[in-house]
Amino acid sequence: MKFLDLAKxxxxxxxxxxxxxxxxxxxxxEYGGPNGGDGGKGGxxxxxxxxxxxxxxxxxxxxxxFAKSGQGGMGQQRTGKDGENIILRVPVGTTILDEDQETVxxxxxxxxxxxxxxxxxxxxxxxxxxxxxxxQAPRRANPGQEGVERTIWLKLKLIADAxxxxxxxxxxxxxxxxxxxxxxxxxxxxxxxxxxxxxxxxIDNAEFVIADIPxxxxxxxxGRGIGDRFLGHVERCSVLLHLVDGTSDTIAxxxxxxxxELEAYGGELATKTRVTALNxxxxxxxxxxxxxxxxxxxxxxxxxxxxxxxxxxxxxxALRAVxxxxxxxxxxxxxxVEAESWSP
Numbered sequence: 080m081k082f083l084d085l086a087k088x089x090x091x092x093x094x095x096x097x098x099x100x101x102x103x104x105x106x107x108x109e110y111g112g113p114n115g116g117d118g119g120k121g122g123x124x125x126x127x128x129x130x131x132x133x134x135x136x137x138x139x140x141x142x143x144x145f146a147k148s149g150q151g152g153m154g155q156q157r158t159g160k161d162g163e164n165i166i167l168r169v170p171v172g173t174t175i176l177d178e179d180q181e182t183v184x185x186x187x188x189x190x191x192x193x194x195x196x197x198x199x200x201x202x203x204x205x206x207x208x209x210x211x212x213x214x215q216a217p218r219r220a221n222p223g224q225e226g227v228e229r230t231i232w233l234k235l236k237l238i239a240d241a242x243x244x245x246x247x248x249x250x251x252x253x254x255x256x257x258x259x260x261x262x263x264x265x266x267x268x269x270x271x272x273x274x275x276x277x278x279x280x281x282i283d284n285a286e287f288v289i290a291d292i293p294x295x296x297x298x299x300x301x302g303r304g305i306g307d308r309f310l311g312h313v314e315r316c317s318v319l320l321h322l323v324d325g326t327s328d329t330i331a332x333x334x335x336x337x338x339x340e341l342e343a344y345g346g347e348l349a350t351k352t353r354v355t356a357l358n359x360x361x362x363x364x365x366x367x368x369x370x371x372x373x374x375x376x377x378x379x380x381x382x383x384x385x386x387x388x389x390x391x392x393x394x395x396x397a398l399r400a401v402x403x404x405x406x407x408x409x410x411x412x413x414x415x416v417e418a419e420s421w422s423p
Contacts (some may be wrong), residue, residue, distance in 0.1 A: 092228075121223070124164070141285070285402060323358060
């Protein structure tokens with residue numbers, strides 16, 4: 080299945096049916112009177128979060144969603160049939176944006192959430208509705224209310240506990256493949272990863288979800304490369320795991336490049352908790368490891384983990400560090416979690 084995280088959709092709710100002007104025509108009804116029914120309601124357009132989806136690919140093949148209009152009223156006090164509703168089914172993490180791609184209509188983060196996007200028009204009143212003591216034969220009826228037409232954008236931000244960051248070929252996909260059942264494409268050329276990958280990682284009888292996005296390069300926030308398109312997928316993460324290629328000749332510069340892109344991207348991404356790891360240490364001897372770690376720690380201003388996705392050296396320590404930050408973020412977000420987990 081292809082990955083699609085942005086889709087433009089055209090929606091329109093159904094218009095209400097017109098009211099009916101009619102009178103009783105029975106032979107034995109001397110004073111027939113009005114009996115025109117009301118029009119039916121137009122269909123409403125809804126969006127609903129469902130389980131089992133992880134892409135917006137369905138909206139590549141269908142972009143127009145128009146609900147049916149209500150049926151007009153009929154004689155003998157018959158109300159017209161309501162128009163059928165339309166439901167747009169989207170994956171968890173979908174954000175609904177207005178046509179300007181800036182105004183947020185809804186942020187859907189839980190399965191079962193249901194939001195009304197365009198309400199169907201009300202049906203018009205038939206002439207029976209206007210009967211009064213002084214006007215017993217009204218010859219008027221209301222037209223149905225028109226439907227609502229609008230253009231919206233669906234933007235998917237994957238739900239993950241941790242996100243992988245780094246330059247192209249920093250070893251992110253190798254790390255994901257080594258620690259989970261995910262099987263991303265791995266090769267020795269830049270931009271091997273072209274779309275985000277999710278993997279479920281387990282450590283010490285605990286599991287969490289980690290997201291791998293395409294590598295960033297200098298100027299990504301201005302549209303260079305492809306990684307900037309997917310930074311939104313790690314906005315929801317509790318912690319970011321920043322992998323730096325230990326075989327690079329410019330380790331500190333590589334680190335600062337990614338940090339600069341996060342700051343230029345804006346939002347909370349630059350201030351998110353980060354765990355920094357020096358990757359590919361299997362290609363370094365002890366002296367080279369020490370020198371590279373010292374250089375990176377000076378740039379980070381804190382501790383740096385050593386690991387290798389190929390030899391699996393240091394992977395458990397890196398996973399435990401990420402898991403600890405995830406748990407700390409959950410406690411910060413919901414102090415009741417700590418209270419419930421505590422026991423004498």
